[in-house]
Amino acid sequence: MPGGDGQFELIAEPTINASGHVAVLALLKNTAGGANDDVGILYYDGINLTFRARENQPSPDGYLFAFTGYPNLNGLGHVVFPAELKNTPGGANDDFGVYSSNGVSFLKRARENDPTPEGNGKFDSFTSEFLFNNAGHVAFQAQLRNTTGGVNDDSGIYLHNGSNLLAVVRENDFNPFANGYYSAFGNTGPVMNSLGQVAFTVRLKGGGVSALDDRAIFLHGGGTPLIVARTNALVPEGNGRFRDFEFPLPVISLNAAGQVAFHAVLSSTAAPGVDDSGLYLHNGASIVNRVRENANTPDGNGRFSAFGVPTLNASGQMAFRADLRGTSGGIGDDKGICDRHSKNVAPGAPIL
Template identity: 30%
Template sequence: MKRRVAKFSVTVLVMAWSLGGVVLAESLSIVAVSGQSTPDDDGVFSLIFLSSLNNRGQIVFEAYLDDTNDGRDAVASVFRSDGASGLVEIVRNGVSDPSGTGRFRSMSQPSLNDAGEIAFRANLRTNDDTANFAGLYRGVGGNGLQEVFRSGQPAPDGDGIFGNAGGPVLNESDQIVFFSQLWVTNAVDGIFRRDGSAPIVQLARAGQSPPDGDGVFQRFNSLAINNSGLTTFLADIRDAHTRGDNGGIFGIDDSNGLMVEMVRTLDSVPVGHGFFNSLGNSALNERGQVVFSASIGGLGVEASEDSGLFLVQNGTGVTEIVREGQLTPSGDGEYERFGVFALNDAGQVSYHATIRNAASGSANLGGIFRSDDSGSAIEIVRSGEPVNGGDVILNFDSIALNNSGQTVFLGLLSSRMGTHVPAGLYFHDDALGLLQIARVGDSLLGSTITRLQFKGHGESINNQQHSGLNDLGQVAFTFDLADGRDGIAIWSPPATVPEPQSLVLVSALLLAACWVRSRGGVKPPRR
């Protein structure tokens, strides 16, 4: 039998003095680690997966459990961390579904909102073990789960039955949107929304014409919903008479249910010459703005200027954010290609771009930049620049941006050259500059970090879901350790405490440190 380890919380806090008060350096809190017992002591965590973080500091994550009270291992589960209040179990394998007709087998793609409500996709088995089915569920855990839909139930218009579904996208207004296949004579894709306990509403489906009647929808991608109920999506279109097979970004307004075309291939670009040849992933903010990547074609468009990032808002048209061939903010090199990107509610876009014709050779690998719809842009970091520990960042991955303009990303470091595994996690703030959150090789829980993972924006078809960065500047990430354990942690950025509170705070910290020391410290769990 595996050794159970008591539930615990470890927070590392470093303090420094500055004029005007006490500056608290960043803190790192361990949320869960393999070998740790579940809140009800029914199993221990064995594997912990990538997570999302809301603006209250709550985290949702998937995990496998070993050594449960009924003797099972590798039990799939979903948990929410409520900070100092501890962990809340949402669901696990073997638990009955809300209807009582089946049992959960596996769960995936959990999302959460700022109220702490969670939605997830699940595979289930009927109680008589004769059939499998899939569904979407929402709630806060325990008896609070609600079935959003299940495979086999009729479509809202009666034309077909639900099949498999993608992950749900959840807003703060009790609304969920999701992709699902519909089975009629064959499988067709559709987009659906459910408001609370109201019936499911069909928003779009393959075979339906877009608003201008030119062509029919074929497939959907980049689904998002904001708190005003605006749903946006990217669609492939076939059989168009005037444009041929193409694509577009569309929005559906919750106030009137009308679908509008926001941008479509063959539309003219807003600056210079050319037209949108193809549209890439997109993301939505609370202002109703959508950022998207695009390739550009047309007479006279050179290969050196045929891609970019653009912002569109219904009624105001398309704005160019950045385009291939433009000079970088420092003037050292030109943008070449654009990778992952993220959008905030201020209309700012953080993105990874490769660079050509830079004066320094390594800088050609690229960098992380932030631009907005006013045309202003900053360089956050360039490849080849030194970071903490004497390392140099070679490449970038997994980017996120919050409403304060703070950016988080993973970097491939020179010390890990040849591994192709991101080895450093970094945080940028306009006032604080670039801070290292964690890196491979750092000491943690009596071992060393061997792997880091972070959930950025734009890494799935549901770009708009919470990432591992929130508006408080907190960052949630998962780690693997050299001793075989893995876990999840939350990092908080530095903050300054006003001078009148300084002595009280210092005293409280010292007392807390003495209390931990008097109890023998906190020992890391072992498997």
């Protein structure tokens, strides 16, 4: 153990960066402080094991860490983590925050009961993973308290750029591209790329919105978020319309080029229940279909039945898990990992 104080008792699932460095949350035993300092986040750079944060360390806003949560690690070896705090003036109303550590110092990113940067309400709870990129940006989704609109404007997505906390999008904000207001954000939170662009799913409301077109995916890169895809729009391959992006959970990915991959459930298809889902890519200019339910597999043994989370690299190549139907081996060969190489991405294409 770094410093010789304690031994590992329990170790959580680790996180690893592109350099092979690892961060992990651990429960310790036989520490000098006993139950007061027996949780920590440790970092291994391939040579040395060090603490990035430890229970009972001072937080940058003047309190003591009571418990550190699961970390996210960026390529520089910095970590972001949620933490409970001890002896705060508000007790349970302000004893939770989001912090980052570079191994030398801590930086507060957001804190329960702090005012939101747009000035309407205070942070109540944080409801998504804390995304962390190499530029030091941290993105997250939050529930708010003491807002002017009550339950109509008490959630939002935020980004800390390393210097300032910014509102990406707020419930009940109007989006002119959608001719509607944001209503409820996807329950898995946003995704973020290395540039600090943020993509998210949301439901819409307002006079310009109907039950057919009240769900959408947006991309925020500064200014008003732009529509990536919206329900009731025709699919690019011409057989059906987008019906849902949140079934069973929102499934989107965002790469460094600002391209967004997503899973969609479809309506008005030629064979409902057989060809009514697919994986799509917004390549910066338009939506293209990458794979469709009931299409033949590349090896000719079966057809696609269901899809997992699509992942993207910077070139727009997509990899995904798939369930298959009509295979020669039945349940013995009805799953696979596939990739689709882009033929639709122009290098340097503008973002939406």
